[in-house]
Amino acid sequence: MQRVKTNDSVEGKKSRLTLNSQTGKQVGQIDTLKEEFTCDAVVEAFWEEPQLNGATAEDIHWDDQWDPRIVFFNAVSIDRLEKQRVFFKGSSGQPWVRLTMHIKGTFKVAMQLFNFPFDHQELKIELMSDWSDKHMILCPYLDEKDAISTSTFTGGDEWYLHAHMMTCQGKTETEITGPDTIFPTYDVIINVTRRWTYYFWNIFVIMFLILLLTFSSFALDTGALESRLDVTLTLLLTSVAFKLVLAQRLPTISYLTLLDIYILAVLTVQGLIVILHTTMSVITNKNVASLFNIVSSVVLGVMVVLCHVALIIYIATVKRHPGEQSTA
DSSP: OOOBOOTTTTTTSOEEEEEEEEEEEEEEEEETTTTEEEEEEEEEEEEEOGGGTTOOGGGBOGGGSOOOOEEETTEEEEEEEEEEEEEEEOTTSOEEEEEEEEEEEEEEOOOOOTTTTSOEEEEEEEEEESSOTTTEEEEEOTTSOOEEOSTTOTTTTTEEEEEEEEEEEEEOOHHHHOTTOOOEEEEEEEEEEEOOHHHIIIIIHHHHHHHHHHHGGGGSOTTOHHHHHHHHHHHHHHHHHHHHHHHTTSOOOSSOOHHHHHHHHHHHHHHHHHHHHHHHHTOOOHHHHHHHHHHHHHHHHHHHHHHHHHHHHHHHHHHHSTTOOOOO
């Protein structure tokens, strides 16, 4: 039996590696706080190996063969990684190798949370070859579509998993690896959209009701500053508590989410009401104080209504174009 070796076959030429990805096993939980997700995926790599021409499966010892050196670049932890190679001949009789990689692990993802909780996320499994781009090119396998199974998705209570999956080929950034060591990359992109109803009923609606109750302080006597401040400040502290609870559900980010902006807007309105009540207490003329009370409450109320209309329009736009994310 002849032992065939092809370890050095990549030198002096550029190998073309085609990949096909399947996440038909399982997409697991998505952790917004840690910016991680779990996935059980299968990735297949194909390449032509001329040096195996004339060889049989019995002649091949895979430990001696050329390795594409595929690594999962954004894997935080790998629970299982199984690799299997198969030798076969193409339609023209040329020798090919198929490498099947079955991976189960946790992957890091940079989430764009500006539109939280109406956000759309692209979960990526990032593959990279340790061969430089001078020797290797990664490209999609066009003869078969990448597949994903939505029936086994375990995070369906919080997320909606889209049936389509995308791939993207590229190269490592020169700032990371240097201009002389650029490596080819290949991203498998899974699209998910957050189910927002939980946050709507438990935060948006509650905050809106707290804001409405704050306006009830305008119904108290204009001279009863203590009573007005008791109502307003108590509800303001309740809003602050909601803000602190929300902070525990999100990672530390340098920008405000849509829900952050809404809660801060409610706090701002409540702060303005405190200022209006304090200003009203120094007005000695009861008629002027009563007029100031009516005008200020109406103007502030109209502003609140207009802001909510603008918010509804913005949310409708985001839901219509879920893939457009901002990171202001």
